[in-house]
Amino acid sequence: GDHGRPMKLYHAPMTRSGRVRWLLGELGEAYELAPVNVYVGEGRKPEYRAIHPHGYVPALEVEGQTMVESSAMCLYLADKYIDKGLAPPFQSPLRAEYYQWMVYMPATCDPQLETILFHTKFLPEEKRLPALVEQARKKWAVAERFLAKGLGDRQYLVGDSFTAADVLLGTTLAWAKFAGAGGDDPKLAAYLERMADRPAFKTAHAD
Ligand SMILES: N[C@@H](CCC(=O)N[C@@H](CS)C(=O)NCC(=O)O)C(=O)O
Incomplete structure (x- = not known):
């Protein structure tokens, strides 16, 4: 079957x-990278719609299946290779x-970040709705406080070692920075710097 075939x-x-x-990259697992230039509409091609119904990235081929939703992939992969310690033990x-x-x-x-990005950068100006941005900024401010409280004075979001939850928090904070949202919390800022310094983060964001 597809067991042993590299992930895509x-x-x-x-x-x-x-x-x-x-x-x-953190897992050190081999995979094939299939570029889909969603910025020029490659995701909307019928061939790709057969892989991801919305034409979004990511999609992942693993164990002969195709899955969507980035966080579901992170959950699945961290559990699949649970010996690598990127998820807390099952019990x-x-x-x-x-x-x-x-x-x-x-x-x-x-x-919230998607709304801010779309209505400040991506959409043509006449389609941007400032009221939506204002509402999303308020909600993101609440989220940021909750995330900062969750992190506390620790190095990692869950327990005392790096997990898939740090992958989500690190990328979410990087995305917020790109969106020009919040960013005033010194602990979250220092955390993002530490995460961005990890070799696997750098490789993943090299292009
Ligand atoms: N909830 C999905 C969101 C996927 C998503 O929206 N991907 C965006 C890029 S971050 C995309 O491919 N957009 C292309 C488009 O809108 O055509 C996930 O986390 O995987």
Whole structure:
């Protein structure tokens, strides 16, 4: 079957596929990179729509299956290679906060940052809605405080070692910086610097 076949990551620079690329680098697992230039509409081609119904990146081929949703990929891969320590052990109470952050980032943070980015940078000016940006900035400010509280004075978001939750927080904070959102918390800023210094982060964001 497909067991043993290298994974394939459909990727574009500066997007949420960077999360999965970073995580794969931390795991040290081999994978094939399939570039999809979503910026020029490559995602909308029928061939790619057969892989990702919305034409987004990332998509991941693994074990003969194709999956979508960056955080689901991170959860799956961290568990698949759980011996590498990128997820808390299955019976650990840390699993509760780990799942919380693995869902909080895509469900509650990403939409705010997406709204800010679209309505300040990506959409043509006449389509931008300042009221949406204002609302999203307020919600992101709440999220930022919650994330800072979650991190506290520790080096990592969950427990005392690097996990997939750091991949999501690191990329979310990098995205927020790019969006010009918040960024006033010194602990989160120092955390982002530490994360951006990791070799696998650099490789994932090299292009
Ligand atoms: N919830 C999805 C979001 C995927 C998504 O929206 N990807 C964006 C880039 S970050 C994309 O491919 N956009 C292309 C488009 O809108 O055509 C995930 O986390 O994987």
